[in-house]
Amino acid sequence: MPMADTPKSGMPPGALPMLILRVLHSGALHGYAIAQKIHVLSSEVLAVEEGLLYPTLQKLLVKGWVTAEWGTSETGRKVRFYRLTADGRKQLKVELAGYDRITQAIQDVLRTA
Amino acid sequence: MGELFRRLRYLVHRRRLEAELANDMEFHREMAARAGRRNFGNTLRLREQSREAWGWTWLDRFVLDLQYGARILARSPGFTVMAVLVLALGIGVNIAAFSLFNMVALRPLPVRDPDSLILLERRSPDSYNSEMSYPSFQFYRDHARSLAAAIAVFGVPPVQLNNDADLVKISFVTPNYFEQLGTPAALGRVLSTTLDASPSSPPVMLLSYPLWQQRFNSDPSVIGRTVRLNRKPVTIAGVLPYDFASLASQHPDVWVPIAQQPYFIDGSKVLTDFNSSTVRMWARLAPGITAKAAEQELRALTDQLRLQHPEAVWKNEALQSSPGGHAQVLHPEEWRVVVMVAVLTLLILAVSCANLGALLLARGVTRQHEIGIRLAIGANRARIFRQLCTESLLLAALGAVVGLALAWAVMRFVLAQIDAPRWITAAPDGRLLLFTVAVMFLAVIFFGFAPAWQIARSRQHKTIARQLLVTAQIAASCVLLIVSGLLVRAAQHALYTDPGFGYESTLSIDPQLAQHGFSESAASAYLQAMRARLSAIPGVRAVGLVHLPPMGHTVWRQDILIDGRRILVYPNQADADYFRTMEIPLLAGRTLQPGEQHAIVISATLARLQGHGQNPLGKLMPGSQDVVVGIVGDAHVNALNDDDAVEEYWAPQPADMPGMVLVVRTGGPAASIMPAARAISQSLAPAIFPEMRPLKGLYQDSVRHVEQLAAIVSLIGLVAVLMAGVGIIGLVAFTVSQRTRETAIRLALGSRAVPLCLALLRQFVWPVALGATLGATLAAVGSRFLRMILFGVSNLDPLAFAAAIAFLFAVVALAAVLPLRRALRLNVARALHQE
Incomplete structure (x- = not known):
């Protein structure tokens, strides 16, 4: 458990759910694609640990922010795709707003101190 | 709400959903392998972590603990059977007592809207009468707006039916009685407010089902037949159902409209006389009105009635309401009896739990090895504690099931013996099952927690817990024995002493x-x-x-x-x-x-x-x-x-x-x-x-009740003391086996039998003494409430106390000495070699 909680990839704690919600915003993806998309979009700075990805996805499922449904992968294999729900969209907005406020605050401190 | 629903859905479909998650991870791993990465980590551990998100881990552990507990119990069937029996006795007695209370005072009558039925009785600070005069009843009925309906019941001595030698019990009631209860007739019709309300209506009566069976051979053509009651012709209008539920479980043989009372009882003036208290008043509360509010209104009416008929109302009189929709109306005085019985039955539960607790502690010593291994391979003490508690819960559940069956059998027997209303059954209802579960958890707390705590901390060798359990057992058995002693003395006293008047002939x-x-x-x-x-x-x-x-x-x-x-x-x-x-x-x-x-x-x-x-x-x-x-x-x-x-x-x-x-x-x-x-x-x-x-028969009936009560309580006290005895045998035997080496050395050094035994028994001396003192004190304080039924035997009757304590000590001494014989017959050489 503690092993999974300490990110080695420079991912700020608590940021992963927001990132997952964000990358799902444009459409349903399977687990590997979520990890890849975050990795690519962050210019390969952020690496999503599998050990963190799947427990986090389960938590999002419990909260009802995403749902899972069967689909076919690009390699032609049956796999579950995770899709953002209406609740998830709302949550994403809340998290983004919160994140913006925090980064703004941090920026303010960094600039003026 | 939605989240709970999703969690529950997961629980139902977990096998499929876990397989799907495993598939997701499998796919992830394939893709990662293609991209040249292979360090996916431990899939099993990952899956476990993912599963934790759904919050059902405790359930998994609980099921595992249950399985483990079941295996452990199955491996020692002797212990399990013994423990379940001890618990079943303790729990069963409580269930039986509650079941009776439930039938009498909690279960609603199977009538229309039983909750709004109340019984109204006259009370003043120094007088009480369950009956009032019929004109007073009429006054309240006609003026009270908080009552939707009022029912009067007037019981009189038995009357003669035709020329039969056996008299029949008769009740005069207001004709709305059956309509208000929603009782249909089994045959013919019930009384009706339109047909039977006037004194000039043709006289009719209803037959109870048993009377119809016995005197009329269940003949359906009796409806409309004319018979004679006290030589007055009367027409049979209907037969009441077999399982008719009457108010306060009264069961007269015939029911007659109250307006016709003067027709049957020549010259009677009770329907107009304010001074003869003859009818019981029942009422149905108007919708939305509480019993308290109705009492308020009736108090004002009583004051009005006093102005009109000063002689008919006492000083400070008020009508007191009691819930009427049960088999019996429990008055405040009777709650004391309920509490007393509850205390006695809980004492039995305490004895059986203390007994089992001691047994579990002793078993904890033999399970030291197993617990040690589990601690060594990484279980923490909380986990062990939880597992032991689960095991106790399993035992308690088994005990509760057997206890429930036992209580059910006993109640069926009791109902068959007494003349119980037909609608009452011994079948457990939701309330009884809830009570059973509650008692089960109470039992687990009583017997399971302390031993589990001691064992989980590997302190099962400490004697203090064991000594406290002995104290509890002795104290509880002591109270039960003293109470049964008092009741036996009361029964004897009633049987063999002069009541102060002649009743024989x-x-x-x-x-x-x-x-x-x-x-x-x-x-x-x-x-x-x-x-x-x-x-x-x-x-x-x-x-x-x-x-x-x-x-x-x-x-x-x-x-x-x-x-x-x-x-x-x-x-x-x-x-x-x-x-x-x-x-x-x-x-x-x-x-x-x-x-x-x-x-x-x-x-x-x-x-x-x-x-x-x-x-x-x-x-x-x-x-x-x-x-x-x-x-x-x-x-x-x-x-x-x-x-x-x-x-x-x-x-x-x-x-x-x-x-x-x-x-x-x-x-x-x-x-x-x-x-x-x-x-x-x-x-x-x-x-x-x-x-x-x-009078002789009446006197004997009255004494028989005390005799029966004494017999039941004695039986329970005996069971309790025997359980305590068996518990002490077990504990002493355990002590003897634990101290084999010490005993052998003492014997080898030439110790005599008596000092040796005393050394072994020393740890039980103060718990027994303390328990007996505690029990006697409790009994002395509590038995004040028994005074009213003791036929003049003092509630501190020295003979009852001495006999109870002597019997208790005799059982304890016997229980202690039996296992000691093994210590004295010890083969010294072998015992010393073995160690």
Whole structure:
């Protein structure tokens, strides 16, 4: 458990759910694609640990922010795709707003101190 | 809400959903392998972590613990059977007691809207009457707006049906009785408010199902047939259902509209007389009205009634309501009994739990090895504790199931024995199951927690927990034994001592003259003639007159104040011959002259209380104008089992004559003069059917109740003490086996048997002593509440206490000595070699 909680990839704690919600915003993806998309979009700075990805996805499922449904992968294999729900969209907005406020605050401190 | 739903859905589909997650991860791994990465980590561990998100881990652990516990218990069937039996006894007794309480006081009557039914009774600070006069009832019914309906029930002595020798029980009711309860007729019709409300309606009656079966051979053509009740023709209108649920579980054989009461009882004025309290009043609360609000309104009505009929209402009178929709109406006084029984049954649970707790602790020592291994491979103590508690829960659940079955069997037997209403069944309902679960958890806390705590911390060798459990067992068994001792003494006392009056061959004859509307002079003439002709029957020794006959239907109690102390007095009106007939000795002064006023005869105990050691003769009774003219022996004719009761007697006045009852003492069995007495009454007044009751049978009934109670409590006390005994055998045997080496060395060094045994038993001395002291103290304090039913045996009766404690010590000593023999027969050489 503690092993999974300490990110080695420079991912700020608590940021992963927001990132997952964000990358799902444009459409349903399977687990590997979520990890890849975050990795690519962050210019390969952020690496999503599998050990963190799947427990986090389960938590999002419990909260009802995403749902899972069967689909076919690009390699032609049956796999579950995770899709953002209406609740998830709302949550994403809340998290983004919160994140913006925090980064703004941090920026303010960094600039003026 | 949505989240809980998703979690539950996950629980239901977890197998599929976990497979899907595994598939996701498998796919992820394939893709990662393609991209040249191989360090996916431990899939099993990942899946476990993902599963934790759903929050069902505790359930998994619980199921695992249950499985493990079941295996452990199955591996030692002897222990398991023993433990389940001990628990089943403790839990079963509680379930049986609650089941009875549930049937009587909690389960709603199977009638329409039972919750809005109430019983209304007259109460004032110093008087109580469960009945009121019919005109008062009418006044309340017509004026109360908080009552949607009011029902009056009027029970009278049995009446004669056709010419049958066996009398039938009859009840007069307002015709809305059956409509209000929503009872349909099994045959014909029930009483109706339109057809049967007027005195001029054609007389009808309803038959109870048993009477229809027994006297009319279940003949469906009885409807419309005319029969005779007390020789008055009456038409059978209907038959009530087999499982008819009546108010307060009364079961008369025939039901007649109250408006026709004067038709059956010649000359009766009870329907118009404000002064004769004869009907029980039931009511249905108007929608949205609470019983308290109704009482408020009725209090105002009582005050109005007092203005119109001052003689019909007591000072500070108010109608008190009790919930009426149950098999029995429980009055505040009866709750005390309920609490007492609850305490006794919980004590039994405590004994069985303490017993089992000690057993578990002893087992903990033998399981040391197993626990050690589990700790060594990484289980923490909390986990071990949880597992042991789960095991206890499993035991308790088994015990509860067996206990429930046991209680069910017992209740079925009891219901078959007593004359219970047909609608009552012993089948457990939701309330009983809930109670069972509650008792089960209580038991787990009682017996499981302490041992689990000790074992989980590997402290099962400490003796203090074991000693405390012994103390608890001894204390609880001690209370039970003392209470049963007191009850046995009370039963003996009732059986073998003189109750203060003669009942062996005495008959009470109640002609109910008042209800037949006899005037003072007519009543006087009838009673005179009866007395003269009864005295002439060969074998009749004495005939007396009394208002409230011994063990009668009505009891009159009054609180009087003597020196600021409240004393419960049983007042009565009796002539001089009454004392002779009842063989109540005159101790000082004289008895009453006929019609004498301002004179009173009191019982010996009342004389002692009032006189302060001086002679009360010739003095005024406190708070009255009555001079004490005589002192007679104590005779608790209407409070047999309450030795604190005292009596006072006045001379009957001419106005009292219609309410008087004859008592007759004969040389032979009292019942033998009943035909002759009936014939005399017939010749004097053909409309009168006197109720005759031999006192011997009534007295025996009353004693039998105490005997039965004593038998039940003794049985329970015996079970408790035997359980405690078995528990102590186990503990001593355990101590002996634990200290084999020490014993062997002592024996080898030449120790004698007695000091050796004392050394082994020392740890049990103070728990037994403390337990017995605690138990005796508890019993002494608690038994004050028993006084009312002890037939004059003191609640601190030394014999009962001494016998109970001696018996307890005997069982303990026997239980301690039995396993010691093994220590003394020890093969020293082998024991020392083994170690």
